[in-house]
Amino acid sequence: MENTNMMWSSAVSEETILREAFLECAMKIKRDLGEYEPDLLIAFVSPHHSDDYRSLTELTSSHFAESLLFGCSGGGVIGDGREIEQRPGLALTAAVLPDVELVPFYIEDGLLPDGDDPPERWADMVHVPQRSDVDFVILADPFTVNSEQLLMGLDYAFPYASKIGGLVSGGMQPGSHVLYLGDQIHESGLIGFSMNGNVAIDIVVAQGCRPIGEPMYVTACRGNILQELDNASPLEMLKEIFASLSEADRELAQKSLFIGVLMDELNDAPRQGDFLIRNIVGIDGQQGAIAVGDNLKEGQTVQFHLRDAQTSSLDLTTMLRQYVSLQNSDLLLEGSRGALMFQCLGRGSYLYGRPDHDTDAFKDIVGHDIPLTGFFCNGEIGPVGESTFLHGYTTSVGVVRPKYKDSGS
Numbered sequence: 001m002e003n004t005n006m007m008w009s010s011a012v013s014e015e016t017i018l019r020e021a022f023l024e025c026a027m028k029i030k031r032d033l034g035e036y037e038p039d040l041l042i043a044f045v046s047p048h049h050s051d052d053y054r055s056l057t058e059l060t061s062s063h064f065a066e067s068l069l070f071g072c073s074g075g076g077v078i079g080d081g082r083e084i085e086q087r088p089g090l091a092l093t094a095a096v097l098p099d100v101e102l103v104p105f106y107i108e109d110g111l112l113p114d115g116d117d118p119p120e121r122w123a124d125m126v127h128v129p130q131r132s133d134v135d136f137v138i139l140a141d142p143f144t145v146n147s148e149q150l151l152m153g154l155d156y157a158f159p160y161a162s163k164i165g166g167l168v169s170g171g172m173q174p175g176s177h178v179l180y181l182g183d184q185i186h187e188s189g190l191i192g193f194s195m196n197g198n199v200a201i202d203i204v205v206a207q208g209c210r211p212i213g214e215p216m217y218v219t220a221c222r223g224n225i226l227q228e229l230d231n232a233s234p235l236e237m238l239k240e241i242f243a244s245l246s247e248a249d250r251e252l253a254q255k256s257l258f259i260g261v262l263m264d265e266l267n268d269a270p271r272q273g274d275f276l277i278r279n280i281v282g283i284d285g286q287q288g289a290i291a292v293g294d295n296l297k298e299g300q301t302v303q304f305h306l307r308d309a310q311t312s313s314l315d316l317t318t319m320l321r322q323y324v325s326l327q328n329s330d331l332l333l334e335g336s337r338g339a340l341m342f343q344c345l346g347r348g349s350y351l352y353g354r355p356d357h358d359t360d361a362f363k364d365i366v367g368h369d370i371p372l373t374g375f376f377c378n379g380e381i382g383p384v385g386e387s388t389f390l391h392g393y394t395t396s397v398g399v400v401r402p403k404y405k406d407s408g409s
Contacts, residue, residue, distance in 0.1 A: 006199070006402050007096040008338030009033055010371030012079025014088055018045070018052040021090040022059045025079070029094045032371075038064060038094035040102060040193075042340070043071035043180060044078070044375035047170035048088035053178045054185055061183065067094065068102055070193060071180045072139045074375030075169035075345050081363055081372045083355045085348050093373035095338055095400070099198040103127050103134075104181055108189045109144040112153065119157035128194050130157050135201040137340065137398070138165035140190035142378045143174040150190065151381065151388045162201040163388045164398040165192065166342035166377030195400075202327075202399040205382035206319045207277040207391060208312035208347070209258055209305035212249065213241035215270060216303065221296040224281075225289050226259075229302070233288030241304060252306050259292055262301035263385030270301070273319050276384045277305055277391070307393065309351050316358060316395060320365040323399075337401045339366070341374030344393045348376060358395050370399065 009032035011025035029038070041064050043056060053073065060069045077084050079091025105126045113121040123130035136154060140147045147167060154163055168177040179186040195201070216237065220228035229237045242253060260275025267274055279293035296302075341358065349355050362372060374397075381388065382396035 004098055006098065006336040007033055007036060008093065008371040010080045010091070010093045010338070010373045012077065012082055012084060012089060012091045014084060015090070016048070016088050018049040018055060018090065019059065021049070021088070022056070022092070025090060025092040026063045029092060033094060033096060036096045038067045039097045039100070040095040041067040041069050042093045042373060043069065044074045044091045044373070045071070045178070046077055046084065046087070046089040047073055047075065049090065056180060057183050057185060064094070068104060068193070069180050069182055070104070070137070070191065072168045072375070073170040073178045074377070076348060076376035078341050078343065078359060078372065078374040081359050081368070083348055083359055085355060085376065091373050091375065093338060093340070093371060097199065101196045102193050103196070104191070104193040106181055106184070106186060106189060106191050107145070107150075112146060112149050122153040122157035126154070126192065126194060128196070132158075132194070132196055134158060134194040134196045135162040135199070136164070136192055136194050138163060138190060138192040138381055139179060140165070140167050141177050141179065141188050142167040143177070144188040145190045147190070147379065147381070147390050151390060155388050159386070162203050162398070163381060163383070164201060164203050164340065164342065164396055165381040166375065166396070167379035167390070169345055169376060169378045198403050200401055200403045202323065202401065203382050204319050204323045204397045204399075205273070205384060205391070206312070206316040206395045207273075208315050208393050208395075209260065209277050209307045210272065210311045210315065211260065211275070211303045211305050212245060212253070213304050215262065215301045218296050218298055218300045218302055221298055224292050224295050226292055226296055227289050234290045235283060235285070235288035238290070238304065249306060252308055256307045258305045258307060259290075260303050260305045261294070261296070262303070263387065265299070265301060272315060273322070274385070275303060275305065276389060309353070312347065312351060312393070313357065313361070316361050317365060320361060324365060337370045337399055339370050339372045339400070340398045341372055342377050342380045342382075342396045343374060344380055344395065345376045345378065346393050347395060362397060366399065
């Protein structure tokens with residue numbers, strides 16, 4: 001019987017033996033999908049299973065022979081809407097994707113095109129014609145790949161494509177991570193796949209910050225050095241803001257102060273989520289300048305931000321509610337959506353003092369019925385405005401759904 005609707009299943013296991021964990025997850029997936037064979041199997045494996053990493057391809061071929069295996073190691077895993085941290089975990093999600101073409105790609109260390117290459121070079125690298133209507137899921141090894149260069153190149157070649165993913169985690173040195181693509185296993189480089197056809201990825205990026213003070217213009221800068229804000233010393237402007245804060249926020253500003261760069265300069269009423277959050281990496285007390293973890297340009301709008309557990313929680317719920325309010329309910333077929341969550345290692349129990357915070361927020365606001373899978377990353381990939389960035393301390397969620405209600409249309 002031919003299936004015409006997208007179907008998803010997510011499973012997680014805390015079994016200490018990888019084979020047993022896989023069988024537990026596979027049983028749930030087969031129960032959820034019934035007679036339908038998944039086209040895609042995404043796997044995230046905790047480092048507790050590192051001795052058996054390589055057995056996963058064999059297990060997949062034995063139980064899901066027609067599926068494309070895609071995944072990596074992770075310092076923590078997310079499956080069936082649960083976060084597994086600091087203990088053995090295997091998360092699997094399976095998808096039946098009618099009328100969807102999956103095109104996988106692997107890029108070795110040092111083989112990324114440079115800034116002078118044409119967009120066609122980037123398109124050739126991912127095996128997709130440049131003007132294709134595609135979306136991307138990407139996993140990269142943080143030790144061996146310049147992920148920001150990759151994202152700039154893909155934005156250049158595919159400006160309208162959604163791009164989501166994360167940097168692999170769980171290892172402490174080069175060669176300690178693993179990437180799965182089909183029947184191949186890699187310890188370096190990056191993997192990804194494009195999705196084309198009756199499919200779309202809606203992305204929600206929660207950077208975990210809230211603004212303080214007012215937006216200001218960059219009136220002088222040099223590279224990543226912020227020299228003037230509204231024709232005044234950035235440090236003096238920051239002191240004025242500091243004086244207006246509550247006692248609690250003053251204390252927070254001394255250890256969790258960031259700067260946000262507005263990504264749409266035509267936006268005259270920016271709100272939470274419109275700023276790209278970057279670290280403040282140094283302050284020159286004599287010159288009054290501030291060093292920022294990104295290059296700046298004169299004329300940009302920036303605003304200082306704070307981050308803590310309460311702020312991160314509020315930011316996530318705000319961004320998820322904004323997403324829900326913009327959904328087209330006509331496209332939401334029951335059981336046809338799946339979600340991938342790429343969450344920073346610095347969030348989870350470490351930040352909130354309890355597990356499942358971000359997954360609970362997703363289920364409560366977006367839906368308990370959406371299978372949710374992911375892992376804890378060394379960096380999270382997602383858009384702010386019309387560009388894609390590598391983030392930190394962020395949760396990036398992609399909801400994968402049919403583009404059209406009737407897959408045959």
